[in-house]
Amino acid sequence: MQGEELERAASVGARLGAETAVEFKDIATAMQISASAAAQMNVEYDMLASIIATVGDTTQQSASVIGNAYKTIFSRFN
DSSP states (O other): OOTHHHHHHHHHHHHHHHHSSSOHHHHHHHHHHHHHHHHHTTOOHHHHHHHHHHHHHHHOOOHHHHHHHHHHHHHHHO
């Protein structure tokens, strides 16, 4: 990601962090773990960030648990 993409990614993460009980850094951590598998399934950045924030807000699991769970889920679908 570069320039405008980074700004948009930060904006999405900050917005989700403000709207949920999940901090931006936790969303970013979970995305780093699951992004490769999500990309193989053509899951867009906004959708993955929303999924992570929603699951984190609901379950209060750690970023690494959520990231690993979705990495596994997307890998198995693929």
